[in-house]
């Protein structure tokens with residue numbers, strides 16, 4: 364059988380009520396895996412759930428709420444994979460930054476992932492040979508104007524992923540990041556509102572292969588979750604349609 368399949372794997376997907384997480388959950392099920400999906404918005408999470416093949420579970424939780432996080436962890440079975448897709452983008456020029464805004468971005472893009480990993484580990488709910496996937500961004504290594512909070516939070520999660528790789532290798536548990544450039548999702552549409560049409564059109568022209576789709580990210584997540592990537596840990600896979608080549 365192909366090593367890319369996900370049969371007999373149970374995988375937690377956060378941020379599954381929208382965008383990248385929603386597609387990753389769907390693709391995991393198409394590759395034979397089972398998912399536990401989580402997100403805050405019940406209606407959108409239910410709509411993800413309705414489109415999944417096989418036996419799956421759905422748990423609504425605001426992961427910034429300690430009680431809801433703990434209730435989620437209590438309900439989880441032992442996992443063969445986790446895909447951390449919950450995230451937030453808040454572009455602000457430096458003069459508008461405040462402690463409150465730093466906290467909003469870092470709590471969602473860093474603390475949630477770290478606290479989830481800590482609690483799951485304490486409850487011994489990660490199986491041997493599991494694969495952990497974090498969704499970073501090219502902004503971590505290639506910051507942009509207005510990206511102080513987002514770039515910083517993604518750089519922090521990339522470092523954390525490497526620490527997970529180092530601490531968990533004795534159980535053959537792997538940890539990797541996917542760092543996409545622009546992907547068409549509701550988050551992209553939110554970022555779109557902060558830029559003029561001309562600026563955005565100019566930006567999109569710099570992608571030799573066009574901007575990304577949620578399927579592009581999901582296919583990479585499937586590879587990292589599957590045994591086909593069993594020799595890969597502590598890495599960051601960039602998905603950018605050639606944007607960082609900078610030749611256009």
Ligand SMILES: NC(=O)c1ccc[n+]([C@@H]2O[C@H](COP(=O)([O-])OP(=O)(O)OC[C@H]3O[C@@H](n4cnc5c(N)ncnc54)[C@H](OP(=O)(O)O)[C@@H]3O)[C@@H](O)[C@H]2O)c1
Nearest residue numbers: 378380381382383402403404426449450500545546548550
């Ligand atoms: N789109 C891009 O261009 C792009 C590029 C690079 C990296 N990324 C990264 O990819 C990941 C997914 O992005 P996306 O574009 O799919 O975003 P999205 O469509 O806005 O989805 C964000 C998801 O995060 C969940 N979430 C946010 N705060 C949460 C909280 N406190 N508790 C639980 N869930 C929470 C949302 O849940 P609810 O909707 O239920 O509230 C939603 O499911 C993010 O980490 C993002 O930084 C995106």
